[in-house]
Amino acid sequence: MGSADPVANDAVPARGRGTARDRVIATALELFARHGVHGTSLQMIADRIGVTKAAVYHQFNSKEAIVLAAAEVELARFEAVVATAEAEPTRKRARDALLTGMVDMAVDQGRRMSTILSDPVIVDYFAHDREFHDVTNRLRRLLFGDDAGPAARVRTAMLIATISGTVMHPFVVDLDDEVLRAELLRLARRFLGLPG
């Protein structure tokens, strides 16, 4: 992957910290979430950072390179949550850490993670990405152990879809973050047949 830690830059509103490269990625993620990948032009990214298109091209040779870098950042966030959960001593605590981490990520980032994960361009990229499948498989293993059958896979996909998809539903946009977080966590637990 990249040179520095790709997870570090969090919701920096364009002009703030980080290298020029990080600023492009952070801004791109923001705009991809709001307008989709195809709906976001290099001009929009450049304008929001406050530079010209050519300056952006100095960091990335093409729009696709930006898309890939942005997708990798999202994947790294996802991987970090899974890795944290895997470090827990017991299986019960691991599952708890996993659910909490995923819900937090979804709620804190608002529609960002979710919309990007459902963008056709990103989905196509992830569908053939080995690392994405690896991370998803590690998540599956945390939840269902060595069971790699269809049922476990559907359930894994459902959990991801539920958590990331719920926060972007129009029906829920005016709710308080804490209410959303608590309810999401409660139902994710029930979903897995856990107490709570």
Next chain:
Amino acid sequence: MGSADPVANDAVPARGRGTARDRVIATALELFARHGVHGTSLQMIADRIGVTKAAVYHQFNSKEAIVLAAAEVELARFEAVVATAEAEPTRKRARDALLTGMVDMAVDQGRRMSTILSDPVIVDYFAHDREFHDVTNRLRRLLFGDDAGPAARVRTAMLIATISGTVMHPFVVDLDDEVLRAELLRLARRFLGLPG
């Protein structure tokens, strides 16, 4: 709404039946699902039907008009499932019909419904659409009765997100439709605390 029943045309592969207008909508839905709204050009729609852009413009004055018509078709499908469930005599059977209908719609249409429901353009449109909120509220009422609190709303959004989001996850694309359908239905029931 439109002149004819917007739910009638189902997965017609472009050249088949229906009026010229219906062919445009069906083709647009297909392409919107695969490439997103912004990623779909009028040229792509015209090419797939086998006509020119100008012929498409004879049916719709703008691309936005096509997007709106396509969104209305999707909403009508959704509404039809809710209406069928509402016609059931008991609440238990209504909920059963609702879940079955939603799962069938998601699995049968593949990624179509799901991707369109998560497209930024369509989401923005639905977020301010009274009819969409009405249908979602009817769904909520079927599931949770008169409880219109935050918890019921989060759960309603979660159910929609779960069913429509799962089928488009890369982790699940190679599974048999029947396996996916059965597992989806089972977990949706557990999700609502129903037996099954």
Next chain:
DNA sequence: GTCTATAGTGCGATAGAC
């Protein structure tokens, strides 16, 4: 690292013939 300027392409949309 950032700028101006521009090439080349494809877009949405319109005019007018058949």
Next chain:
DNA sequence: GTCTATCGCACTATAGAC
């Protein structure tokens, strides 16, 4: 209802000065 032809515009991408 479909066609050809075209306009004006925004886009990705490149070249070269500072």
